[in-house]
Amino acid sequence: MSIGKVGIVFFSKNGATKQVAETIAEGINTQQPNSVLLVEVLSSEVVEGRYDNDDKLKSLDNCDAIIFGSPTYMGSPAAQFKSFMDASSDSYCKKAWRNKLAAGFTTGGSLNGEQQQTLLSFFTLACQHGMIWAGLDISKHIDDLGLNRTGSSIGLVASEDETTDSTNSHINSNDLQTAFYFGQRIASLVKRT
Numbered sequence: 560m561s562i563g564k565v566g567i568v569f570f571s572k573n574g575a576t577k578q579v580a581e582t583i584a585e586g587i588n589t590q591q592p593n594s595v596l597l598v599e600v601l602s603s604e605v606v607e608g609r610y611d612n613d614d615k616l617k618s619l620d621n622c623d624a625i626i627f628g629s630p631t632y633m634g635s636p637a638a639q640f641k642s643f644m645d646a647s648s649d650s651y652c653k654k655a656w657r658n659k660l661a662a663g664f665t666t667g668g669s670l671n672g673e674q675q676q677t678l679l680s681f682f683t684l685a686c687q688h689g690m691i692w693a694g695l696d697i698s699k700h701i702d703d704l705g706l707n708r709t710g711s712s713i714g715l716v717a718s719e720d721e722t723t724d725s726t727n728s729h730i731n732s733n734d735l736q737t738a739f740y741f742g743q744r745i746a747s748l749v750k751r752t
């Protein structure tokens with residue numbers, strides 16, 4: 560069976576979202592070694608409000624699955640990541656991401672800081688691209704894994720520990736374990752497609 564490539568495209572200002580992206584990648588690699596493409600959206604790539612790195616955008620065309628990740632800022636994806644979403648309209652016109660698997664994760668400073676809105680933005684983006692959305696399939700009500708403490712099904716919601724200061728973010732350990740599981744889940748779904 561050929562290895563399905565999984566792109567993880569994310570923005571991170573202070574490192575928390577990056578930590579989650581890397582943990583998802585670790586989970587994927589346990590199922591499918593060397594199959595992850597980590598694509599970091601940088602603030603410097605946003606020029607006059609527009610995302611301006613075609614190579615990074617096009618690198619996702621070759622993936623079988625794309626996972627979107629951003630901190631939640633004021634109840635929606637960070638502007639830097641939104642500029643990437645807007646720039647993906649070129650891939651939309653070419654139907655370049657059509658029928659790929661899609662999933663999403665977000666980080667927040669609060670346990671419930673409207674992170675679901677960010678995931679819904681990713682879901683809408685994926686639907687516009689004709690992608691197939693994969694949510695998070697675990698919860699304390701249906702299994703005894705003890706993961707997904709934030710109880711999100713659309714995708715992964717990870718929050719910072721209360722001890723976090725604004726310059727050095729740390730994601731709650733249960734959320735990181737959930738991220739690892741989420742990576743394994745996406746890898747197993749990619750294997751099936």
Ligand SMILES: Cc1cc2nc3c(=O)[nH]c(=O)nc-3n(C[C@H](O)[C@H](O)[C@H](O)COP(=O)(O)O)c2cc1C
Nearest residue numbers: 571572573574575576630632633634667668669672
């Ligand atoms: C401008 C701004 C707006 C924010 N808005 C929210 C919010 O609406 N909900 C929330 O839970 N956290 C919010 N946060 C906290 C960030 O989402 C959180 O610190 C995140 O983990 C940062 O990710 P990073 O370390 O990858 O940059 C906000 C932070 C900033 C700087």
